[in-house]
Amino acid sequence: MQSLTTTAHYQQLLGLPSTWMVENVDLSMTAMQVVIRLVYTGKNAICTECGETCSIYDQAPEQKWRHLDTMQFETIIIARLPRANCKEHGVKTVGAPWADRHSRFTLMFEGFVVQLLQHCSNTQAVSTLLGLSWHCVDDIMRRAVKRGMARRGDDSIEHLGIDEKSFRAGHQYVTIMNDLDGGRVLDVVETRTTKATVKLLTSLAAKQRKKVLSVSVDMWNPFAHAVRKKVPQADLVHDRYHISKYLNDAVDAVRRQESRALNTTGDKTLIGSKYAWLRNPENMSDKQRADFDQLMTCELQTGIAWSLKNMFRAFWVLTTRDAAEYFFQYWSDAVDRSKLKPIIKVKDMMVRHLEGILNFFRHRTTNAVSEGLNSKIQLIKASARGFHSFESYRTRILFYCGKLDMAI
Incomplete structure (x- = not known):
């Protein structure tokens, strides 16, 4: 039986809600690992679909999450999540309060990775330092960007810049929309067609689009067509x-x-x-x-x-x-x-x-801000030595140039 002092210590460190208790803490000197086993003590469970309080159907199989290291020891949390028996939505697995859904890392660990990435634009270096695969780091960045994009408000944006950036060899491009006053990337889409640019502009709320005064663009007709269609009141500015x-x-x-x-x-x-x-x-x-x-x-x-x-x-x-x-x-x-x-x-x-x-x-607007952001994007691209997928490229552009609130 684990001593009460140790389990209580980790209970406080993890900041768990009252329905979760630390059952056991195991230290392995050979594996250089601390394993914390949690148990659900609540009488009911909350349906993830409707938020209603339901009876517990059973518990899901054991899952593992990596947490922040304890001293120099890798720390792992193990738990079985309860499954709610919802009358309307059926049996649903309850989310872990310490981690995002579908993530195998705790929120605190992901927050630490995000901070490292913000200070080091080389994803591979962060992967090596933490002993993670490139794909794990990429997933953490995607979730961080998704959080940041969801937290963006619908503040007025008066001056937009739309520019193209090469993606791969063979004249493959992405189109980037920037907030010229805020000095940030708003979003990125594949190709530089009218349809793609319309999609980009539509990512702004309708009331935001109505307040746009100017859009700084290259003399590329698809950009102009999209601007006239989605923000007809705005002036086209060729910089x-x-x-x-x-x-x-x-x-x-x-x-x-x-x-x-x-x-x-x-x-x-x-x-x-x-x-x-x-x-x-x-x-x-x-x-x-x-x-x-x-x-x-x-x-x-x-x-x-x-x-x-x-x-x-x-x-x-x-x-x-x-x-x-x-x-x-x-x-x-x-x-x-x-x-x-x-x-x-x-x-x-x-x-x-x-x-x-x-x-x-x-x-008096120009795409100078866009050119500056393009230079930063070029450094990101060079550091990564290119990207295999558009989604990874978009994630990194928004992560480093979107001025997003990605905190846990």
């Missing part, structure tokens, strides 16, 4: 980060075309200069600036493309929509005069989406 990317890609396309043409005559001027054309002047070192100035004296088509790209940066610091509209027309004429097809192609796309670009001056 500077995506436009800068398109312009940089156009400059690089001009460079590649011109480099091939020069190579046929033995001119190597543009070889190895790719990143020089992608840098902004203020980010160049003294040597880089000197080398770049030398390139610009060569009167290259790439230099003209770079000048047009750099000229457009002034667009974003203008103070009024009217001034921006006038500047855009002036810049567009300069692009047309250059006759550089890659730049003209980007300009034509911007003309088609001009209203969304000019909406920047109404809300």
